Amino acid sequence: xxxxxxxxxxxxxxxxxxxxxxxxxxxxxxxxxxxxxxxxxxxxxxxxxxxxxxxxxxxxxxxxxxxxxxxxxxxxxxxxxxxxxxxxxxxxxxxxxxxxxxxxxxxxxxxxxxxxxxxxxxxxxxxxxxxxxxxxxxxxxxxxxxxxxxxxxxxxxxxxxxxxxxxxxxxxxxxxxxxxxxxxxxxxxxxxxxxxxxxxxxxxxxxxxxxxxxxxxxxxxxxxxxxxxxxxxxxxxxxxxxxxxxxxxxxxxxxxxxxxxxxxxxxxxxxxxxxxxxxxxxxxxxxxxxxxxxxxxxxxxxxxxxxxxxxxxxxxxxxxxxxxxxxxxxxxxxxxxxxxxxxxxxxxxxxxxxxxxxxxxxxxxxxxxxx
Numbered sequence: 384x385x386x387x388x389x390x391x392x393x394x395x396x397x398x399x400x401x402x403x404x405x406x407x408x409x410x411x412x413x414x415x416x417x418x419x420x421x422x423x424x425x426x427x428x429x430x431x432x433x434x435x436x437x438x439x440x441x442x443x444x445x446x447x448x449x450x451x452x453x454x455x456x457x458x459x460x461x462x463x464x465x466x467x468x469x470x471x472x473x474x475x476x477x478x479x480x481x482x483x484x485x486x487x488x489x490x491x492x493x494x495x496x497x498x499x500x501x502x503x504x505x506x507x508x509x510x511x512x513x514x515x516x517x518x519x520x521x522x523x524x525x526x527x528x529x530x531x532x533x534x535x536x537x538x539x540x541x542x543x544x545x546x547x548x549x550x551x552x553x554x555x556x557x558x559x560x561x562x563x564x565x566x567x568x569x570x571x572x573x574x575x576x577x578x579x580x581x582x583x584x585x586x587x588x589x590x591x592x593x594x595x596x597x598x599x600x601x602x603x604x605x606x607x608x609x610x611x612x613x614x615x616x617x618x619x620x621x622x623x624x625x626x627x628x629x630x631x632x633x634x635x636x637x638x639x640x641x642x643x644x645x646x647x648x649x650x651x652x653x654x655x656x657x658x659x660x661x662x663x664x665x666x667x668x669x670x671x672x673x674x675x676x677x678x679x680x681x682x683x684x685x686x687x688x689x690x691x692x693x694x695x696x697x698x699x700x701x702x703x704x705x706x707x708x709x710x711x712x713x714x715x716x717x718x719x720x721x722x723x724x725x726x727x728x729x730x731x732x733x734x735x736x737x738x739x740x741x742x743x744x745x746x747x748x749x750x751x752x753x754x
Contacts, residue, residue, distance in 0.1 A: 385415070385418060385419075387418035387419045387421075387422050388402075388415070388418040390418070390422065391417075391418045391421055391422070394455050394458060394459065395410065395450075395455075397453045397455065398449040398450050398452065398453035398455055399449055399453075400446060400449055400450065407440075407441040407442035407445055408440065408441075408442045408445035408446045408448075408449055409440065409441075409446075410438055410439075410440050410446060411438060411439045411440060412437070412438050413436060413437055413438060413439065414432070414436075414437035414438070416437065417432050417437045417438055420432050420437075421459060422459060424650075425456070425459045425650070426456055426459075426649060426650055426651050427650040427651045427654065429651070430651035430655070430720055430724070431651070433716060433720050434655075434713055434716045434717050434720065435713075436716070443719070443720065443723040443724065443727070444689075444692075444693070444723040444724070444726040444727040444730065445727065446727065447723065447724045447726075447727025447728065447731070448726075448727035448728075448730040448731045449727075449731075450727075451727065451728060451731035451733045452731045485658050485659060487568065487569035487570035487571070487573075488570075489658055490656060490657055490658070491548075491568070491569070491570035491572060491573055492570050492571060492572040492573075494572075494709060494710075495549075495572055495576050496706065496709060497706060497709075497710070498549070500698060500699065500701075500702035500705070500706060501695050501698045501699045501702065502519075502695065502698070503519045503520045503522075503523040503524075504520050505520070505523055505524065505527070505551040505554070505555065506548065506549040506550075506551050506576075506580075507523040507526065507527070507548070507551045507552075508548055508549075508607065509526070509548075509606050509607035509637060510526070510637075510639075510684070510685075510687055510688040510691050510736045511523045511525070511526050511687060511690070511691045511694075512525040512526040512529050512684065512687060513525075513687045513690050513691075514684075514687075518694075519691070519694040519695075519698075522687070522690070522691070522694075523551070524555070527551065527552055527555040527556075528555075529738070530552060530604065530606065530635060530637065530738075531555070531556055531559070531560060532751055533633075533635055533680065533738065533740050533751060534602040534604060534633045534635050534740070534751070535602075535633060535749050535750075535751035536556060536560045536562055536602070537560070537562075537601075538560055538561040538562070539561060539562070539563070540560070540562045540563070540601040540602060541562075541563050541564075541565075541599075541600045541601050542556060542562050542563070542564045542565075542600055542601060542602045542603075542604060543564075543565050543566075543596060543598070543600040543602070543603045543604070543627050544564055544565070544566040544567070544604045544605065544606070545567060545593040545596070545603065545604070545605040545608050545620075545623070545624075546566075546567070546568060546593065546605050546606065546607060546608025546611070547564075547566025547567060547568050547573070547577065547588055548566075548568060548570075548573055548577070548606070548607070549573050549576050549577040549580065550566060550573075550577030550578070550580055550581045550586060550588050552564075552566075552604065552606055553566045553577075553581060553584075553586045553588065554580055554581050554584060554586065557581065557584040557585050557586050558584065561585075562585070563585040563586075564585070564586050564587070565587050565589070565596075565598070565600075566586070566587070566588045566589070567588075567589045567590075567591040567592070567593055567595075567596055568588065568589075568590065568591075569590070569591075569592065569611075570590075571590055573588070574588050574589065574590050593605075593608065593612075593620065593623055594619060594623060596623060596627060597626075597627070598627060599627060599628070599629050600627055600628060600629065600632065601629055601632050601633075602628075602632055602633045602634070602635065603623075603624045603627055603628050603632065603634045603635070604634075604635045604636075605635070605636050605637065605638075606637040607637060607638065607639075608638075609636055609638035609639075609663055609668075610638060610639050610657070610660055610661065610662055610663075611657070611659065611660055611661075612661075612663075613659065613661050614644075614645070614646055614661060614663070614667055617663065617667055617668065617670075617671040618671045620671075621671045621672060621675055621676070624676075625675055625676075625743075628743070630743060630746070631742075631743075631746050631747075632742070632743075633679075633740065633741075633742055633749055634676065634740070634741050634742065635738070635739070635740055635741075636668075636737070636738070636739045636741075637736075637737070637738050637739075638662075638663060638736075638737055638739075639662050639688070639734055639735070639736055639737075640662060640663055640664065640665065640668075640683075640685075640734070640735040640736070640737045641662035641663065641664045641734065641735075642664070642732075642733065642734075642735065643664060644664040644666050644667050645661060645662060645664065646661075647661065648660045648661045648662075652721070655717055655721070656717075656721050662734065665681075668739070672741060675743075675744075676741040676742065676743060676744070677741060677742050677743065677744055677746070678739065678740075678741050679740040679741055679742055679748060679749060680738075680739070680740040681737060681738075681739050681740075682737065682738040682739075683735050683736065683737055684736055684738075685729050685732065685734060685735040685736040685737075686729065686730070686732075687736065688725075688726075688729040688734070688736050689726050689729040689730045692722050692723070692725050692726035692729070693726050695722055696719070696722040696723055696726070699718060699719070699722065700719075703715060
């Protein structure tokens with residue numbers, strides 16, 4: 384047995400994972416080069432090897448959950464690659480205005496057929512709220528209602544949405560509460576379909592970087608954009624909110640969060656799924672809010688993202704016989720790895736999902752906080 388295989392087997396035992404074992408979360412190895420690749424390229428190598436068919440796992444989400452709970456990701460790191468990533472993050476602003484549209488082109492513009500098949504009927508591409516919901520459609524609508532309640536929405540309110548997706552929140556707020564919404568996104572496909580879905584409503588969706596928005600609004604909302612802002616730009620984001628929020632307005636952020644402060648994204652996800660993505664920490668967000676805003680409510684329902692991702696995966700698998708006309712087998716394995724490894728990440732509590740409500744100093748505390 385090669386030394387690299389012995390190392391990987393021993394590490395997997397720490398996570399209660401067996402190589403070629405019989406349990407759903409055990410790794411089935413098809414190519415012996417896998418062990419060297421994992422030790423050399425860590426999480427990037429693990430994900431790429433799965434895409435190339437070097438290994439399989441019946442319960443990929445269960446495997447990733449166990450690996451992260453045992454913190455094996457910290458035990459297998461290629462120091463040279465890690466140093467390069469950290470250095471690159473220090474030297475360059477990978478989420479600059481010039482690069483803002485890259486994630487839209489590479490991820491959100493993949494194809495509305497994919498997202499229509501995978502998501503709920505309202506096309507929400509963020510964590511659902513499953514507290515009293517029986518299915519994905521109910522859970523996503525409950526999330527939208529939760530957001531509306533947290534910003535004390537009233538008829539006629541003017542709301543700015545930074546990162547509007549296909550207009551799911553804008554459409555809901557306009558239809559149910561007669562609010563007027565301006566939403567911006569970096570995806571042409573989202574604007575095209577979103578404006579079609581919101582036709583006849585007081586909704587405008589623009590292809591625009593959040594840094595370029597102007598005007599004043601009763602509420603400024605972002606549901607799933609902070610993951611693309613980057614640590615060098617968190618202060619810039621808060622300046623935009625400060626500039627666009629009325630003196631007595633309410634700001635709201637819905638974001639995936641990290642337990643630790645990071646300056647780089649996860650290597651595999653950065654390369655294949657969300658280019659230039661980065662998860663914020665509590666410390667990073669609180670630092671840029673300090674002295675500018677009052678944090679009114681910080682709500683964590685990260686475990687609901689596990690349920691959401693598993694529902695998306697079930698929809699994706701069900702739709703694959705039709706989707707494979709437009710996407711190849713490598714894409715199938717990549718997308719499956721993305722959804723199930725993300726579910727495992729939330730199940731292990733490595734990642735969180737936060738909803739944050741904040742106002743300006745001196746503003747009366749809103750009475751619409753919901754937990």
